[in-house]
Amino acid sequence: MKRKVAFYTLGCKLNFSETSTIARDLVDEGFERVDFSEKADMYVINTCSVTDNADKRFKSIVKQAQKINPNAFVAAIGCYAQLKPKELAAVDGVDLVLGATEKFKIANYVNDLSKNDFGTVHSCEIQEADFYVGSYAIGDRTRAFLKVQDGCDYKCTYCTIPLARGISRSDTLQNVLKNAAEISAKGIKEIVLTGVNIGDYGKGEFGNKKHEHTFLDLVKALDTVEGIHRLRISSIEPNLLRNETIDFVAQSNSFVPHFHIPLQSGSDAILKLMSRRYLSSLYVDRVKRIKEVMPHACIGVDVIVGFPGETDERFLETYNFLNELDISYLHVFTFSERDNTKAVEMDGVVPKKVRQKRSKMLRGLSVKKRRAFYESQLGSIRTVLFEAENKEGYIHGFTENYVKVKTPWNPELVNTLQQLKLNEIDEEGMVRGIAMQEISTTA
Structure with missing residues (x-):
């Protein structure tokens, strides 16, 4: 029988993209991925260090896993695991803690899933986190988070991310385009670009500060990927958002x-x-x-x-x-x-x-x-990408300019692009739309 593994992700879109990639690797190693609410042989918790609330939630998630299966192997990975590995290893029920580089090699550490009296730590010095691992997450059938960059060279006085993720480094343009094409082949219509400091895209591996490509090069190249109807920039520092990028997005085929x-x-x-x-x-x-x-x-x-x-x-x-x-x-x-x-x-x-x-x-x-x-935006005609969930008889989606829209549930609308006239704002603060026509997605 296949061993079952479940994942819980705290924090940002970048963490979600990395969880998905690590999960796919474990599936390739013979594991079966199940939902975190189900009984599994191993539970993997991808941690966050941005707020103390994320730190506190970790313990409650470990308890949640132990309630479902007291004999399950529990592994902690991610930013908090890099910053405070001994703290996490001391949490009752935790068997394994993997740091910034080790998390991508989790299969090497989990051959034997027997419980430990104390959590085992495998964590590098953050200076050793100088290589790049590309990843993407498919949260539902409509959009994917695509990691293009990792780490940060900035020294903001409140932030632990450089300590948790290391120096700024980027995926190659070729590999980003390959991942985007893979996402497109799965029928997904929207990609959200993610990273720690994506405007810094282009810095190579091993501390090479020479930019092979710029963020604008990345944006222009992604705009040509067939089958992706929307590209969304998740978060970008104001000093790295150039006029040229703004102007390109304004006339782009795919960037919203x-x-x-x-x-x-x-x-x-x-x-x-x-x-x-x-x-x-x-x-x-x-x-x-x-x-x-x-x-x-x-x-x-x-x-x-x-x-x-x-x-x-x-x-x-x-x-x-x-x-x-x-x-x-x-x-x-x-x-x-x-x-x-x-x-x-x-x-x-x-x-x-x-x-x-x-x-x-x-x-x-x-x-x-x-x-x-x-x-x-009321009275305007916008394109809505509808999601898969039926929420109290309504289907929800987002316009290209991120207005949340609801309309009566219709399963045929799932993962389709529809032109809607934005009609009114309901008591929940969401916009109701009147259907105009479906956008052709075969072009």
């Missing part, structure tokens, strides 16, 4: 008018404390340029509240900056202290209750911004 651009703070004083590589004026320029060439574009923003030194005045700077900016929604992160970062030692610590209050204010602003963006 949706950008997610981390800001982190609207206060230049805080941006400097964070060691970000731009000031708020550059961010304004990026948003203006996008809206000039794509007035209907959706722009998402990452922002951190409660960073050390964020006084009431500096927080209001951020709030007012975002309120006046022509953006569509926010991802709000409450600052949490991470070991081995400069921010931990900074003065001006913001009390946790104040952080929570500020987070709530910005989440409220995000609701207002998304509503205003959705209202601006």
